Amino acid sequence: MTSVSTPSPEVTVHDDAHKHDFARIESKWRERWQSAAIYQVDDDAPGPKWFSLTMYPYPSGLLHIGHWYAFAVPDVFARLQRMRGFNVMFPMGFDAFGLPAENAAIRNNIHPAIWTRENIPAMRHQYDLMGAMIDWSRQVTTCEPSYYQWNQWFFLQMLERGLAYRANGAVWWCPNDQTVLANEQVLEGNVCERCGTEVHKRDLEQWYFRITDYAQELLDDLDALDWPDRVKTMQRNWIGRSEGARLEFTLEIGEVLEVFTTRPDTVFGATFMVIAPEHPLVSRLTSADRRADVDAYVARARTQSEIERQSTDAAKVKTGVFTGSYAINPVNDERIPIWIADYVLMTYGTGAIMAVPAHDERDFAFARAFDLPMRVVIQPDDVETLDPTVMTESYHGDGRMVNSGHFDGTPVPESIPTVISWLDEQGRGKAEVTFRIRDWLISRQRYWGTPIPIVYCDSCGMVPVPESELPVILPLDAEFTPTGQSPLMRHAEFLEVACPKCGGAARRETDTMDTFMDSSWYWYRYTDPHNAEAPFDPALAAKWTPVDLYCGGIEHAILHLLYARFFTKVIRDLGLIDFGEPFTRLRNQGMILAAEGAKMSKSRGTQIGADELLAAHGADALRLHLMFLGPWDQGGPWNDRGITGMGRFIRRAFLLVSESATRELNGSAPDEAIAGLRSLTHRTTKRVTNDLDGFHFNTMIAALIEYINELMKLKDTPIADAPVWREAMETLTLLMAPSTPYVAEEMWSRLGQPFSVHQQSWPVFDEALATVATVEIPVQVNGKVRDRIVVPTGSSQEALLELAKSCAKVQEHMAGKTVVREIVVPDRLVNIVVS
Numbered sequence: 001m002t003s004v005s006t007p008s009p010e011v012t013v014h015d016d017a018h019k020h021d022f023a024r025i026e027s028k029w030r031e032r033w034q035s036a037a038i039y040q041v042d043d044d045a046p047g048p049k050w051f052s053l054t055m056y057p058y059p060s061g062l063l064h065i066g067h068w069y070a071f072a073v074p075d076v077f078a079r080l081q082r083m084r085g086f087n088v089m090f091p092m093g094f095d096a097f098g099l100p101a102e103n104a105a106i107r108n109n110i111h112p113a114i115w116t117r118e119n120i121p122a123m124r125h126q127y128d129l130m131g132a133m134i135d136w137s138r139q140v141t142t143c144e145p146s147y148y149q150w151n152q153w154f155f156l157q158m159l160e161r162g163l164a165y166r167a168n169g170a171v172w173w174c175p176n177d178q179t180v181l182a183n184e185q186v187l188e189g190n191v192c193e194r195c196g197t198e199v200h201k202r203d204l205e206q207w208y209f210r211i212t213d214y215a216q217e218l219l220d221d222l223d224a225l226d227w228p229d230r231v232k233t234m235q236r237n238w239i240g241r242s243e244g245a246r247l248e249f250t251l252e253i254g255e256v257l258e259v260f261t262t263r264p265d266t267v268f269g270a271t272f273m274v275i276a277p278e279h280p281l282v283s284r285l286t287s288a289d290r291r292a293d294v295d296a297y298v299a300r301a302r303t304q305s306e307i308e309r310q311s312t313d314a315a316k317v318k319t320g321v322f323t324g325s326y327a328i329n330p331v332n333d334e335r336i337p338i339w340i341a342d343y344v345l346m347t348y349g350t351g352a353i354m355a356v357p358a359h360d361e362r363d364f365a366f367a368r369a370f371d372l373p374m375r376v377v378i379q380p381d382d383v384e385t386l387d388p389t390v391m392t393e394s395y396h397g398d399g400r401m402v403n404s405g406h407f408d409g410t411p412v413p414e415s416i417p418t419v420i421s422w423l424d425e426q427g428r429g430k431a432e433v434t435f436r437i438r439d440w441l442i443s444r445q446r447y448w449g450t451p452i453p454i455v456y457c458d459s460c461g462m463v464p465v466p467e468s469e470l471p472v473i474l475p476l477d478a479e480f481t482p483t484g485q486s487p488l489m490r491h492a493e494f495l496e497v498a499c500p501k502c503g504g505a506a507r508r509e510t511d512t513m514d515t516f517m518d519s520s521w522y523w524y525r526y527t528d529p530h531n532a533e534a535p536f537d538p539a540l541a542a543k544w545t546p547v548d549l550y551c552g553g554i555e556h557a558i559l560h561l562l563y564a565r566f567f568t569k570v571i572r573d574l575g576l577i578d579f580g581e582p583f584t585r586l587r588n589q590g591m592i593l594a595a596e597g598a599k600m601s602k603s604r605g606t607q608i609g610a611d612e613l614l615a616a617h618g619a620d621a622l623r624l625h626l627m628f629l630g631p632w633d634q635g636g637p638w639n640d641r642g643i644t645g646m647g648r649f650i651r652r653a654f655l656l657v658s659e660s661a662t663r664e665l666n667g668s669a670p671d672e673a674i675a676g677l678r679s680l681t682h683r684t685t686k687r688v689t690n691d692l693d694g695f696h697f698n699t700m701i702a703a704l705i706e707y708i709n710e711l712m713k714l715k716d717t718p719i720a721d722a723p724v725w726r727e728a729m730e731t732l733t734l735l736m737a738p739s740t741p742y743v744a745e746e747m748w749s750r751l752g753q754p755f756s757v758h759q760q761s762w763p764v765f766d767e768a769l770a771t772v773a774t775v776e777i778p779v780q781v782n783g784k785v786r787d788r789i790v791v792p793t794g795s796s797q798e799a800l801l802e803l804a805k806s807c808a809k810v811q812e813h814m815a816g817k818t819v820v821r822e823i824v825v826p827d828r829l830v831n832i833v834v835s
Contacts, residue, residue, distance in 0.1 A: 020654040022618030022742070029745045030128060038756055039133045041089045043540060050086035051544050052078040053523055053583075055552030055560075056093045056140070059119040060100040063126040064607040065626070065638060069592045071130065072623045073632050073697055074551040078133050079738035080692050083762035089544055090133050091526040093140030094120055097148070098515030102448040106481060112448045113476050116143055126610070131619050131741040133758070138529045142518040147525065148450040149471030150535035151517050154567075155453060156464055157574055163210045166462070169441055170278065170302070173202035190303055201302040206443040207452060207511060211566045215239055215435040217580070218565055227586040228633070231557040238558045240348075240436020245420045247354065247429040249273065249327040253284055257327055257338075260349035260434050263359065263396075264423060265415035267331050268404040269377035270354035273338045274320070274366070277301035278346040285338055287324025294340060297321040301342040309342045318343075318369040329354075330428040332405065341366060347438050357394065358386070364394035377403050378412060440563060442514040447480040447487040449512030457499035457506040466500050472508070486510040519560055520567035523547055523582065538576050550583035553591065561586070587695055590635020592626075608638055620740035621647040627697035627739065646701075650743050652708055653732060656715060657747040660729045667721030674724050680710055681728050682769035688735045689765065697739075704735060726751075731763050779804040780831040781813040789830075797824040804830040 033039065054074040057067060078090040096116045105112035120141065127134055140147060158164040174192040186192070192199050211218075219239045222232045244262035251257055257273065275282065277298040286294045297319070301309070320341035327338055343362050344353055357367035357374045367374055374388035380399040401410045410418055423429030443452070451472040453465035465472055475494045478487045488494050488510040499506035521535070527544045528536040546568075552560075561583075568582040594608055613622050624646040630636055684707040691700035711728060714720055729751060737744035737757045748757035772793050777800070778785045787807040791800060801822060804810055810832070817834035824830050 020651045020743070022620065022650075023615075025746045026129075026131070026619055026742045029742050030131070032745075032755070034128075036756070038758060039090070039135050040137050041087065041135050043543065045087045047085045047087040049544055050078075050081045050088045050549075051523075051547045052081065052088060052090045052549045053526075053547045053551070054092075055550075055556065056095050056519075056522065057123065058098070058100040059094040059096050059116050059123055059141075060104040061119065061607075063123055063610060065610050065613075066592045066607075068130065068610050068622065069626045069629075069635070070551070070553065070589050071127070071132065072626050073587075073589065073695070074549070075130070075132050076623075076627070076697065076738040077549065077692065077695075079741065079758060080762065082133070082758065083734070083737065083760060085761065088133075089138070089526065090135060091138040091140070091529075092127065092132075092134045092136070093138075093522060093526070094123070094142065095515065095519055095522075096120075096141050096143035097449045097512075097518055099446070099448075101143075102446060102480065105448070111476065112480060113143065129614060129619055130623070133741075138526045140522050140525050140529055142515070142522065143448075143474075145471045145473055146530075146532070147522075148474075148518070150521075150525070151450040151513060152453040152465070152470050152472060153467060153535065154517075154521070154570075155513070156467060156470075158209060158570065159464055161573075163213065163570065164207065164442075165210065166205055166207055168203055169206040169208070169443075170201040170203055171206070171445075172199050174199050186305070190305060190308075198303070204443075204445070206441055207513075209440040209442055209566075211440045211563070212435060212437060214566055214569050215241070215437050216433075217569060218437075218562065221565070221581055225581060225586070226584060228554075228588055231554065231561065231586065231588065234557045235562055238437060238562065242349075242434050242436070244416075244432060244434070245423060245429045246350070246432045247330055247423065249330060249354070251281075251285070251327050251338075252325060255281065255284070257281065257352050258350045259352050259354050260432060261354060263356070263416065264429065265401060265404075265407070265410070265412065265419045266356040266359050266377050267329065267354060267419070268401075268407075269356040269358050269375045270329055270336060271357060271367070271373045271375055272336050272355045273327050274341045274344045274353050274355050274363075275323075275338060276344040276346040276351040277340055277342060279340075279351045282323070282340060285323045285325040290322060290324040293321050294323060297340060304342060306345055306347065309345065318366050320366060320370065330423075337372075339366075339370075348436055349434055358388050358391065359394050359396050361394050361396075364391075375403055377401060437562075440514075440516075440566070442517060443511040444514055445486045445510075446512055447474075447478055449515060450474070450517060451488070451494075452509040452511050452513060454509040455497055455499060455506040456509070457502065457504060459504055460499055460501045460506075463499055463501050463506070469500065474512075486512070488512075516559060516563050520563045521571065524571070524577075536576070541577050545577065546579055546581060547583045549585045549587065551587050551589065554588040555591075557588075587633070589632050592629075592635050593637045613640060613643065617643050617647050618650075618742070620650055620743050624649070624701055624739060628701045630698055632695060632697050649705055649708060650740060652712065653704075653736060654743055654747060656708070656711060657729050657733060658750050659715075660720070660725060661750045661752065663721060665721060665723055665726045667718060669717075669719040669722040669724070673717070673719045674722060677714065677719055677724050677728055679769050679772065680707070681731050682765045683772065685731060685735065685763045685765040686767075686770040689762075692738070701739070704732075704739075707732065707735075733757060734760060734763050775827050777827065778829050779807060779810055780829060781810060782833055783831060786810050786813050793827060795826065797826060800824050800826065800830050804832065 052074055054071055078088050082088040101112045101116050105115045108115065124136065142148060155164055172186050174197055186199055190199055191197060219236060219241055222235060225232065242262050244260060245264040246258055246260050247264065247267065249257045249259065282298060320339045323338045323340060325338045326335045329336055344351065355363040357363040357372065358376045359378055376386045376388055378395060378399045379386060379402045380395065380397055386395060398412045401407045401415050407419065420431045451474050453470060453472045455463050455465060457463055475491055478491045480487050495507050495510065497506055497508050524536045524541055524545060527540040531537060564582050569580050571577055572580050610622065621643055625643040628642060628646065684703055687703040688700050691703060719725060733744050733747040733751065741758065745757050774790050775793050776788055776790050779787045779789055787809040789803050789807065791803060801824060814832065814834055819832060820835050821833040
């Protein structure tokens with residue numbers, strides 16, 4: 001526990017000793033913190049490093065309550081770690097490129113560069129009003145050339161290593177706005193979020209990053225991460241590792257159709273094949289008499305999202321069309337028809353499947369819908385022989401192979417490697433591992449993003465921009481309103497350039513990079529934000545990274561976090577770092593919802609501003625209220641009903657410390673009272689510390705409130721004049737400091753302590769003093785307290801029940817009645833329900 005401190009001889013004079021004027025207090029200490037630069041981290045400061053990071057915001061508007069909720073807790077934890085002796089980096093930046101800023105600029109008829117740069121100072125000021133422990137000297141703004149030139153540098157390194165490439169890809173297209181849309185701009189029902197027009201897919205040549213090269217490592221490394229299980233499960237499912245075999249089905253047109261299956265032991269039951277509507281063989285497989293039906297079906301399928309196509313809703317009508325062509329089953333030479341259906345995706349496997357309706361749910365539904373044949377090839381043990389004509393669902397459990405030639409009788413699951421081995425021997429297939437994840441499409445036909453550093457020359461072809469010519473500057477005088485083409489295509493000064501290779505006429509790439517590129521490495525830049533020669537100094541990255549704690553929303557569980565992990569592995573392979581995971585520990589906040597459960601959104605008018613609440617109650621009360629709403633990782637609907645209670649708690653703590661600071665505190669008190677107060681202080685310190693470490697911020701605040709309540713009972717007793725009272729006041733102030741930085745600084749000053757409370761050591765509890773030997777618990781009968789018992793801490797449920805039932809008052813209310821239920825909460829209560 002913190003020892004009793006000796007007051008500084010230079011005690012600050014406070015005119016209104018007992019008035020908590022939060023506006024004056026916050027303004028005073030905010031100015032003092034800024035002038036003293038106490039939050040600016042020194043790379044060479046003593047103590048172990050701690051890198052706390054919270055996801056940076058879009059600078060497309062002012063901060064709302066959701067931002068406060070997301071930020072308050074990481075700020076509290078960063079302050080805690082600093083008080084524990086860590087050299088803490090807690091930076092902030094702005095995710096300034098991308099659709100939010102561009103759309104806001106279009107709505108407000110202002111250039112996105114102006115919109116962004118006007119918002120950033122206002123948002124910085126709002127963070128400062130929160131009392132944030134941000135080191136602004138390390139600010140990163142992704143739309144600045146000094147940042148995005150390193151996006152371009154990384155792109156060139158990946159291109160050189162074969163990790164960046166160009167290929168055809170399908171994108172969403174709005175025929176009304178004549179523009180490509182990102183997935184985020186396509187609403188349910190496949191309509192444009194801007195104009196409501198139905199959108200469809202269009203093929204364009206795009207740039208990709210080869211994230212699939214790291215699929216297995218991305219999967220394997222999840223196990224060692226201290227991340228929420230939910231996030232790790234979502235990433236595992238997105239990566240989607242599958243083990244099976246690749247088989248070749250010969251086509252009557254003289255080509256081969258490859259399929260991947262996790263159940264090669266069911267190949268004898270394949271009675272038809274299905275290919276995705278986007279499969280490159282669709283046109284060649286379609287017979288003349290089927291052409292019109294196939295073309296119409298393919299067009300309809302392209303209007304659906306992959307989520308819609310993969311729906312397992314039983315009510316969804318199965319759709320498909322026959323191509324008019326056939327394939328030959330490689331294991332029994334059967335001629336089977338080839339269909340097209342939207343439930344097969346080009347982005348998974350090979351875009352084609354062998355359909356085994358007796359043993360696959362989707363194939364079963366499709367076969368029933370189109371009256372296609374079924375054959376049972378896995379027979380469950382000790383069950384009547386399956387009859388495909390009367391089956392009501394597919395069977396995909398264990399059993400033995402049947403109707404499968406010389407494999408009949410082979411048990412499942414050893415049937416799978418047995419069949420794979422035979423296919424390999426016969427040259428008809430081979431074992432394979434495949435992944436659901438697809439390469440990262442980074443091209444955007446939008447203006448507000450990082451230009452891709454490529455030029456196209458009629459003589460030399462595609463030519464990378466030399467590193468010495470970076471950055472390729474995004475022109476600020478381009479017409480940014482979308483018109484069906486990238487605005488950069490209409491900017492002659494940007495577009496027309498000399499070829500870096502031959503000097504002849506060439507044209508620049510007009511696609512810009514996906515803004516997930518910006519957020520896939522930004523924390524490394526915080527370690528060395530002003531470096532003009534490299535993205536960062538590897539020595540500084542080695543000192544500060546990986547990030548010790550990363551906080552942000554669960555909505556980023558897959559894309560941002562997966563891309564960040566991929567990028568870290570690439571940076572490792574470039575030799576800039578020596579580890580493969582960016583964030584050691586991840587914690588997700590829940591979402592604070594607006595009216596009727598709606599997500600807070602400026603464009604939809606559902607944001608709840610913080611400024612009025614801040615003016616009425618102060619930053620400390622608002623911080624506490626947000627943490628006290630419930631478990632931080634769950635979120636919930638917003639309400640401001642409890643904020644006045646938090647203000648009342650702060651005022652009571654402030655008043656208690658202010659009054660105590662005016663007294664000598666050198667009186668005496670009974671030893672029992674001293675021991676009792678010291679035990680209370682150590683117990684509270686233990687509870688607050690453990691709750692902070694466990695991210696249980698609501699119960700941490702409850703512990704502080706209980707501590708104040710107990711201290712208020714003692715303030716008019718002799719113990720409040722004893723030296724141990726100063727220890728309690730100092731400990732209270734230190735325990736409040738991370739959560740209520742302003743009032744804690746004022747309380748610390750009033751106690752005569754040197755500036756700043758945020759540079760003091762965190763209180764350490766003594767386990768012996770924090771342990772209570774006995775505890776008084778109520779005994780209830782039917783929920784009403786009938787007696788109280790004093791028992792040793794940690795008494796068993798059996799002992800508590802026995803003692804409770806021996807109480808005369810309890811026996812009186814149980815007489816002649818039957819015990820229905822016995823509820824025992826150790827160290828808390830006993831409740832006996834009778835009837």
